[in-house]
Amino acid sequence: MSQTVFASPFVGRDEELARLSGVLERAREGEARAVLVAGDAGVGKTRVLDEAAARAARAGTTVLTGHCVDLGDIGLPYLPFTEILGVLAADERFAPVLAAHPVVDRLLGAGPDAERDAGGRLPLFEGMAGLLADLSRATPLLLVLEDLHWADQSSRDLLRFLLSRGLLQRPAGGAPAHRLAILASYRADDLHRRHPLRPLLAELVRLPAVDRLDLRPLEDAEVTRLVRSLEARPLPETTVRRIVERAEGNAFYAQELLAATDTEAGGVPSGLADVLLIRVEQLSETAQQVLRTAAVAGRRVEHDLLRDAMGLAEEELESALREAVGRQLLVPGAGDTYAFRHALAREAVYADLLPGERSRLHGTFARLLAGRGRRAETAAERAHHYRESHDTAEALAASLEAADHAQRVGAPAEELHHLEVALDLWAAVDAAARPSGEGSDRVTLMLRASAAAAHAGESHRAVSLTRAALAGIGQDADDELGARVRYTLAGTLLYVDSLAAAFSYSSEALAMIPADPPSPTWVWAAATHVLAARQVGENATALSVARRALSMAERLDLADARADLLISLANMEGGGRRSPEARALLEEAHELARRAGNAPVEMRALFSLAIGCYEAGDLEECLPWLTEGLDRARRAGLLSSPYPLEMRYLHLLVLCTLGRWDECARTAAGDLAVLPAAGGFVVGPALYVALARGEAEEAVGRARALAEGRFDWMATMVASVVLTDAAAQRGDAEEAVARVRSAVEALTDEAGRAPDVTVRLVALALAAVADAAATARTGGDEPAVRRWSDVAGELLESARTVAVHGRTGGPQGPEGRAWLARAEAEVARATRGPDAQAWEKAVAAFGYGEVYELARCRLRYAEALLAEGRREEAAGEARAARETAVRLGAVPLRERLDALIRRGRFADGPAGPRDLSFALTAREQDVLRLLGLGRSNRQIGEELFISGKTASVHVSNILAKLSAASRTEAVAIAYREGLLVREG
Template identity: 45%
Template sequence: MRLVPRLGSGIPLVARVDELRRLRAGFTRAERGEAGAVLLSGDAGVGKTRLLTELAEFADGRGALVLTGRCLDVREGGLPYLPFAEALGPLATAEDPVVAEAVRSRPALARMLPLAQPGPLAHTEYVPVTSEHEVPYRPRPEQDLGQLQLFDAVLGLLTDIAAHRPVLLVLEDLHWADGSTRNLLSFLLSRLRAQRLLIVASYREEDVHRRHPLRGMLVELVRLPAVTQVELHPLKEADARAFVEALADGPLSPEVIASVVERSEGNPFFAEELLASCEDHEDLPAGLAEVLLARLERLSPDARRVLRAISVAGESVSHAALAEVAALAEDELDEALREAVQHHVLVVEKGGYTFRHALLQEAVYGDLLPGERTRMHAAYAARIQRIPQGRGHDAKLAYHSLQSRDFTTALPALLLAADEAERLGAPGAALRHVEQALEIWDAVPAAARPQDVDELRLLAEASYFAGTSGEPDRSIAYARSAVGELRADTDLERAVKTWRRLAESLMNVEGRIDEAVEAIGQAWELVADAKPSKTRAWVLATRAAILRAIDRYEEARQSAETAVADGRAVGSAGAEASALITLGALDDNAGEFEEARARLRDAGRKAREADAPNVELRALCHLGFSYEDHGEIGQAIGTYERGIRRAEETGLTWSAYGLELRARHLLLRYQSGDWPSESVTGAPARGVSSVLTARMTASWLPIVVARGQFGPAGKLLAELRPHWRAEPLTAIAAGGAGAELAYWQGDHELAVKRAREAMDFLDALDQGYRLSGIRLGAGALAAVAAQALAGRLRGDEPAVSAAVELGEELIARVRKAVALGRPRSGSLGPEGRAWLARAEATARCAVGEPDPELWARAVAEFGYGAVYEQAVCRWQYAEALLAVGEPGRAAEELAGAHETAERLRALPLRDAVRDLARRARIELPGVAVEAPAPRRDTVDPLTERERAVLERVALGRTNRQVGEELYISEKTVSVHLSRVMAKLGATRRAEAVAIAYDRGLLMRPAGQSVVRT
């Protein structure tokens, strides 16, 4: 009997019922307008592709557009956006008018799909050299839009098509994805909303090791509500047995079935390969590589020679390329390929030949002799040099030249590949190519190096690409190395740009400002006496921004004014606009607000005219800051919204300023009471610094806490902690929101600890963050006041004394922050004054009875537009009024606080307001009045907490629901119930409720029957 396994699609799908059901359910939801994504993981050969094929057939049968792309293991550098180019490529020539129009209306797609849009990019996929070693140099604009325009174009394309018909986008082998592909996928998944779109991406679980670049991205993606995970486990023994039986063409002995099932360990591909290799029922090979190679031993020498040639290519190979590299005659090559295809080792795909499974390719490639491998790589490189192949030509040439150790050919190819990657908006791939060029630089003879390239240029390029791909520390390292390459005879302009590159890379990293001052000082020293030029104008503009950051305002103003003059003289509008922003910020510091805003508006207009979008976004950021500092919330929100729209238009949504605009906008939405229904932070693209994305998380955290979503809030709090030093604003958010979280959970000691930890950290880090101590101190004081009150109720004088002492210490720190802090606008703004008023009122509660006048002032101060914080103060104000016997006024404040809490779904505040109203017997509009407490003629054995738990159990709540309502853990609820049942002599929950009703310990609500469980 000859056992030749059939392709997986040739047999019924074994097991995988649950996984396929989840995938189909995800597509069905997408059909209804609930966009989603599935991350399908599993070991190599476990059946991911087969499962995706079933899903694609299902979606196609329902009229969906199915787009499929695969990542390839091209190792170093990679081909930017390869799976997306493969999946979306057919759309460039689609006959469907909706699809055609969606492609045609987005010129940025030309970077990925050259046929999509006639234009310059479509004719620059391959840039020929004019001499043996010359590398064309394309001047880079002062502001690069980067990969972000392309991201928005792809999202818009899929959204438009999805409005026409459902779309299924399948991306396979994500573990081989290059950085640009990962960035684009992350961007798309973060923007899934109401499109009729399902994205499914598969990856090998065992390949995503701890240091794999995909690992961190997966951690971020799984937090998105639209993303689900489906893990494909090995088949269970019964399913594996059924699979092996279905796989064979004829009956198998029980011994063979048992052996294959045991050795394959439930992996369908392993089982298929093991079965194919045991034709004569001989002992099976031990290792997987041996299994795979043993199967190939049955092929002819010519077939094995062809397989070795294809394994070196690492991708689908054309017939002509194989004929050249394998060095076989036409007839011999045809027979060898036919044999490999018939034995299911190769498949024909898009006119080329490739391995049916990547493990086969890896096994064959790994079995090559060193010399054999080098010769074949050299043959591919020679063919690529002779026959231009369009997109990715230089990256392929560089790869094969590196593997064949032909560094002389590899070096210019790497530089051309980096240039192409930059044009495609893939700075991460460009960075890797430049890094490879640096690695082999010394191995290439000086005479063979490109004429217009030296190590200084490579280091400067590496610094630039590291900065644009979100790796600031590497950007600094390369910039420092570039400075180290400067010599006495270095061209002056190059030296200036090198020092300025270092200053810019240092300027935006926390704790590096002193080094930035030194670096820009070196650049300025070189041009201080020079005539006005664009280089000098940019140095002056950068210098002005750095000097302002260290409070050398007068020098910063002089430098900025000179930059404006130079920029106007030489026509550098970008440098002029950058300097105007610094001047506007300095005017704001000096209290000249109208002048500041006029300069910032002018800077934004000039930057837009100069096509410098980053400078334009910076201008809008500072204009928004000016409005925000003065409590003009509406104008600030409008300005940030304009900036957000502009960032989206220019493809800079994920840039540093694009993120800052969204972060500030979200914070103001929190203050103004316009809370989004779900997270709008989005998942960051992998190329974006995690420090920047932490800003968005920090802006979202207060809303999560205020809504009582304590589980997610705790998770976000932990995620922010590693970013405190790199981005101190996250420490402010984590300290404030973390203290409030602990306060609502009743852990007042933890609330104080979190707030003080943030205050101490910021004080030690930079005195410029001293003002943050006002808000953080107010949060800590609220917990201290609660501790003092609890101590007084218990009659615990030592606890009260400790709370009073701590409260005095904290209010002293708050007052010190007010006295020594330096507000951006020169004087304490509305937000600072409001938090100070709240801190003073709360401190009074810690040392004694609450003061209604202090709370009235706090309510008034938050009236500038901070809706939620004002509602919190109104609740506290009502409690102070009740303490002095003014229930009428207290009722008004409680009603206002309750209305805000209800509208915002701020559940902890709402429940606190209702609890105070219940205790004070105050009716709240729209809230049913609770029945009066029952008369008890016997001693009540229950504590207030135990009664609260039992009351909710009587209403049919589960332990988890009771815990969520009372802000305690499910385990604590169980402990309270156990104590209640012990005190009442009950054996079940329902019996405890019944006994409590009978003894008058609980009042039965009208129409409410005893819970039966």
Template identity: 40%
Template sequence: MNGLLVGRSAELAGLVRVLAAAGDGVAGVALVGGDAGIGKTRLITELAAEARERGFNVLVGQCAELGDALPYLPLADALRGAEPAVREAAAAHPMLGQLLPGTESAPSTGLTQQRLFGSLLGLLADVQPVLFVIEDLHWADRSTRDLLVFLSRMVQSERVCVVGTYRTDDLHRRHPLRSVLAELKRLPTVMSVELGPLHPGEMSDYVATLGEVDAQGLGLIVSRADGNPFYAEELFAAMAEGDSLPDGLASLLMSRVEVLSEAGQRVLRAAAVAGRRVEDELLREVAGLPLAEFEEAVREIVSRGLLKVRGHGYAFRHALLQEAVYTDLLPGERTRLHAAFARLLTSPAELAHHYLAGHDLAGALAASAEAGRQAERVGAPAEAHSHYDRALGLWDRVDDAERLAGESRVELAFRSAVMAADSGDKHRAVVQLRVLPQTSEVSERLAYYLYEADDPAGAIAAAERAVESAGDQATLARAMATHARTLLWSPRHQEVEALATRALETARAAGARDAEVGAMLTLATFVELRGDLHRAHELVDAAMSEPTGDLAMDLRARFHHARIHYEQGLLAHAAEVADDGIRMAAETGLKWSTYGTDLRFLRFLIHYVAGEWDQAEAVASGFGARVGTVPEAILSSFALFIEVARGLPAVESRLSWLRPFWSDPLASYMSRGLAAEHALWHGDPATALDHVRAVLAGQMDGESGNVRMAAIGLWALAELGTTEGADEFRTLSRLAVEAGPTGDGGHLGPEGQAWALRVEAEWHRVHGRLDVAAWRRVVEAFDFGFVYEAARARWRLAEALLAAGERDAAQTEWELAREAAGKLRAAPLENALLDFGRRARFGGTSGTSGTSGTGGPGGHGDGGLTAREVEVLRLVAEGLTNREIAERLFIAQKTVSVHVSNILGKLDVSTRTQAAAAARRLGLLA
């Protein structure tokens, strides 16, 4: 390796910046592309050296042309070559440990790929700072590509830098890496580096680092190499050995091979069939040479720089050399060498590759079926599906296929479909299942996938076939449990209780714990929605009493157990169960699985509601702001609860990332609802109203989320001083309450009921009535433990009490609200309370003028103005125009105009000058 990196200083500097940012806790990803031989590996080697100097753990893995056959090859490669401390840490994560040599893959307990991804994320966090390099992504298997996408999205605040290299000249139009690169390059965390040819001057400098060469030779190399460093190296080596220089890189490479002895060429050809790397003993067996002759041949090859010693074997100095030698093989020679490797290898995936290349179809079918099962165990469903499909494709071309595969064709096709679904291709799974004989097992899985694909009618029909065709009791129990689940949110939901109860009884009799728990959870949700909370709690308690062996089911049980307690206001119990589920998810590598993520959402909400805002903010810090998909946008939206309520500067940045995902109803509901509150706290009710109406436009009548949106909309109308649309918001809320969660009058939990009461109180406020009884009901409803909302309701109750002349009671509620806001560090609410207290002349406020006011209801001297209107009035008194006020307060000019109109009306004046005079008279200019 040359000591000097020539012509790549700008590219290296860019990569070092990503590395340095990772060292500071801002994770990053870099993608390095370029033609073969252009210097990608040389650049990455320099980056790795820099990383080690900075104290990074460096993991380097390489994909190979066998990538589709060997799932997670670069990850396994990186772990095998890691420092002992990193390997030891990896071994502590079972899903990673089984990628290390000498470790048997454990039986699958579900969600293997998600567990593997989560385990790797956990390892990177354990051993950070980390530089993780994946070379030759153009050969990556599907699971490795999925892993790269996962890391690119999930590493945000970790001290992790991920770098991938790929050949641009290998990316044909339909290459699977193309879409992945296009997706990743849109992410803000990803830097793309494209290496072009070296300029002639840079190439001259580079050749000079290789050794002495005269001016004529230098000119020849520079002109022939066309800016490609590897080509230049080969030209230099051929010239140094006195060889002629044939046209083209492939011819040049083979001219250097042809000068080897016959034994050397024989060994190199065998190595080319093995791939980029090969173990010493395996190569010696396939080459078929006596030991002394083999070792002499290898020594010759290594001395000429064609192979490098790598561990206990050898690797081609460059992939182009391996490809040139392999391409030069005669067809029969290639087949015989593949067959020789197949006789000696034990890895099913490698066996399948060599059997196919050696035209041994029976061997390929048997090896493919076993390779699929092995890929299934290590969490590579895409590769498992590929192997099973290859075996199915060979089925009719061999004799005794069922014996070779170890199972029937239907069983193998069923496995293939399940693996397609597990890899995210539900459509492929449905297509494969539909052409199989519709046994109960096939129909049950088909129903499950159709339900998840949002085809409820198809799911119900398939589930009914599964029940009708069930043979044994365990199969019947699973079919009935799935049938009950498909009916839960359908117009036939009244059938759920009887069906789930039958499934439960059948599962218990058959000892089918997975079906039993599934039926329990569906039944618990059903009875909860109908208000039978005691029974719902009993069912989820029983579901958690012992493990099922299915991790997804066990996490689902914990999530629903915690959720039911949360929604009934039992926060302490909900927190305990959620913590248990989060621990289970972390220990099994499922932190980022569906229920692992849902449990962390729920734990955040419990912290938030209970007023444990420092803990909530710590959890929210893991909800990345830089999002690229709808699920990530929904996750990120949760952080807005705390960021908006505390008035944190991160709000605007997060909203800018979430804006492109507002077409999704749930992402819009989450983020735009909180964006509306953010706008209200910043005195821009017009924008808040726009957000609320946009969210409601994407919701159906009767949606329970409409209640909260209606309350925020009414708050905005009150600030704008208009009643237009108030009745519409109230009606939407009442429809949602009547419909309940199921749309037919189901039970609404304490929080939903409290928001409904707030809607009624806000509706009266919009119409100018500060209703003490209404706001007292809101306070009492939220006081089940919802600290923040109870404080916000006390603020409005204090206003209503003051307007009613109950000054002492108003101050008591105001003090309670101020105390809660202060403990929460809810700055926007705290500021609003201070402003209200100043205007009400309560003790403990600053900035009061001491002047007795005469205007406004209840005798407080603000003329009945809101806090924002007082703020606008002060700027009017300074002589500012509407545009200048808008710029000063960071609100829309239209909003300022509305505020000014309201001020003139409330003060019963007709000009801005008269309004300023009134402000002085009321003592509002302090």
């Protein structure tokens, strides 16, 4: 029978579908069963049933679907069964079976006379049961009944008869079994306490052949996959995250919100609001007023606060609440509170209020909260209600209270929000009504908001706020305030790579106040000037000012300023932060900042220690500093500030480099949930892993989304790495080269210094260039060979320049040298063919700990060795690389190595072990890897997004191919034969 065709993919219901598939399979074998599928409106019941029905139809099952329709109190009797019989009557294949049960013809003409007497229904019910039994003997049969919450009384009675009177039991006397399954859905959130379906459900679930399946809301990751699959264009991470947060696991809500992204500035899309308000309008007027009042309070409201705001007697309020809870619009919570079942329902109710009604209720809540005492934890709530009730003076005072509270608890994003609200209200409040005291002027508030923005990761907002503070300084402002504003602006400009402007403002700040007598303002202005001077290449100036400022900081006993200046000197002097001397200075700075309680400077010290270890090739030593730094940032509420973001990226990069890919992907997913707006800092290394594992489409799509919108250095860098490597893997040399050139141009700073990542990008693109040159050489196209050789030489020259003189002015460390060695080997391949000696150098260079790139270079090394006839050496390199590719799950690399092993016949001969890998499919090798980690079939299914049953089939195939009697023996064989490699 016809099935609905969905444009969207089937996402996130593998476990539920596996259960239904099991029921259908057992039904085909003669074990009749029914499943009652429950879930909220929009959660995906129809989608699951249609997917199950489609699979059943492909397996040869006849699928019949009947729908219940909301026709109010007067419904059409037997409507879903009438629909099913109409489909049967239109199909001549079923004419003989229908003819054998003429009594069911009454349903085809069902009307008011169809149930004139209760006694006449028994033959009808028995006839329907007989019809279905005979159909199930002729063909496996699936009955799908949708929306039972709208079923009429007659349909409910017939369903009760069919499920409880033998249709689901094996016939006696050796009669053929019923090859029948019944799947029926209903909305759980529509079943209020007096709903007529409730007693029937309670009766049916007690039957041994009836199961219940509750469809949970989708996980955030599943909604993310759904949203991205529904939109052809790449979506920004912030847009996706906002949809996921608001949808709360409801697929229909997610699709409606996505459809409204281009047309709605905010609020609930009108079509969705109409759907949500229908259920509200079914309540009594008092219950509706309770919901409207609760919507003004927020997502959650205390019982006593709601009672006082409503002015209702306790009994009347409880009756209205019981009605709202019974209709599942509100849910009781801890602490005698009530919350809207779904945030979008609250938004829809709130948007439906009249403006005057909304303002009056906000004022009521503001006064009630203020009457309870001005507690700091209620300041944000009071500020919101005062603002919405247009009491600007009280809103300003409460907003500043809320900002103070957010600062104390380490919540910079919330502090910024409250400060910006206060700044917006400032001009609307009379000067006499504004807060007084130190730090209560508009310029100081802007500086404080700028600091909060920087700590919250809103660098561009920090710049805007500081510029506004500079514009707000009056002619009579003292020089010290002017200097503070200017060096603060310089610091914020450094965050957005406006280096020349930062140097200009830091120079002005330093010139505005004298160095003598010593002052903290001059020391901090000098510390900022050191950073800016170094960024524009004024290293001599930076060193001179840093040493002078350090001496002054020691005289004034400014421990945190001393720490900041020591960090700058460690980065500039001697061998830079990679040297042992620099590490000693950085550890001293870390301790000074820790004792002074200056978390931002402490973050800078910890990041410098970590990146110094990374640049020296000490990857394992890098991790403890990163762990400490991120933990400190978490406790200080600074996870979104610049240095913790850098540490987060570096942490993921180290995990990726060391080959701890599963840990990298898990950590990135967790980080993205905490910091959805962190962009490239969080998703970068996870995209490198996804691309290496063969998930190119997803990696490229997310990389392109990263590169959209306002320029972001880290997002551009990450996107460039992914897109260049993806183009190279596709063999698209033109695009790979274009990506490198555009990336280097975009990432080059104002002083004309190319980014350090240039070397990596060049090496990635040269892989495609060398392939293109090799193809041209094989085809005898000498002009193309010369062209690609020239391109290779040009790219290599730019990589060498950066490797020798990076952004810090000195040569790059082990990572940069390794990428340069790979680039040189690729150029040799482009100009004269495979060069084993060049690839041997690249393999050695990546031995510092870069697991995946080492394996990629070993592949090229093996190819070069084979070309020189050194077959046994080539076989050894290929097998070593393949072990790494299998362990990492790097499918494209493993497939290329398999092709090389076949081409070189490395599995032949006495030296080679038996190669069982070719007997396993790519999916079976993925399953084998998880078997080696001790995963159950269900866990394997979850990790590979397949059903547990499918995973079981793969496991059985693996056992057969490896001649193993058990999972344990299969894993042992896999380790012995090199199909699995133990980590470490």
